[in-house]
Amino acid sequence: MVINYFELFQLPIQLPIDSGQLTANYQQLQRQYHPDNFANANDNEKMAIIQKSAMINDGYQTLKNPIKAAEYFLSLQGFDVATEQNIIHDADFLMEQFSLREKxxxxxxxxxxxxxxxxxxxxxxxxxxxxxxxxxxxxxxxxQNAVNQIYKLRYLTRLIEQIEKLQEKQFAL
Structure with missing residues (x-):
């Protein structure tokens, strides 16, 4: 059974996500499914609670990150952006990537x-x-254009990570 994270957190299936509501619902679910609340449960029930708690954590980590949330949203529309090749057919963006890399x-x-x-x-x-x-x-x-934007966001995110590594290296000097 596939769990819809939007439904799990009682959020509308739309972006952007209301991060305040997401966090509030996450905290409520964490309290509700905390393993300490099930200390007297049998082993099967305890395992089910641990799995539910892990699913709650996975859902929260997915939906609180705007890019992961968008990828997840698109997966609900039938697009497997996680495993599809990062092929961008936008010549202008490819030139921009090259230029940014050079810069x-x-x-x-x-x-x-x-x-x-x-x-x-x-x-x-x-x-x-x-x-x-x-x-x-x-x-x-x-x-399809939304999927292309995901690929662009991934590239820009990696570029920002590279810049931040350089900033850390500069700071350490």
């Missing part, structure tokens, strides 16, 4: 903290734009 290499070679911080802000803003476009495509049920 990061240049900044790294210059060893300039201010440029790195500015680049981090620029990419974070770009990620917000792509996420907003994702939400628009999803609201229009334009699933």
């Amino acid at each position: 990061l290499d240049d900044i790294e070679n210059q060893n300039n903290v201010d440029l790195l911080d500015d680049f981090h802000s620029e990419i974070s803003q770009r990620k917000k734009q792509v996420y907003h476009q994702l939400l628009q495509h999803m609201s229009q049920q334009d699933w």
Whole structure:
């Protein structure tokens, strides 16, 4: 039986998710299914409670992350974005990736903290734009373009992670 995380947390099946409501419902479910509450249960019941608790945690981790939530939402629409190849057929975005990669290499070679911080802000803003476009495509049920936005978000997320590693390295110097 597949559990719908939106239903589990009593949330509307839509994005973006109300993070306050998600957290409140998560905490309520955690209290309800805490293993300590079932100390006198038999082994089968205890195992079922542990599995339910793990599912609650998985659902929360999925829905609290905007990209994972979008991937999950698309999986409910029949798209397997987790295992599909990250093939982006958007030539402009592919050129943008190449350009951004070059820019990061240049900044790294210059060893300039201010440029790195500015680049981090620029990419974070770009990620917000792509996420907003994702939400628009999803609201229009334009699933294929929504899937493409997921791939773009993954790329930008990895780029931000690389920038942050460089920032940490700079900070350690």
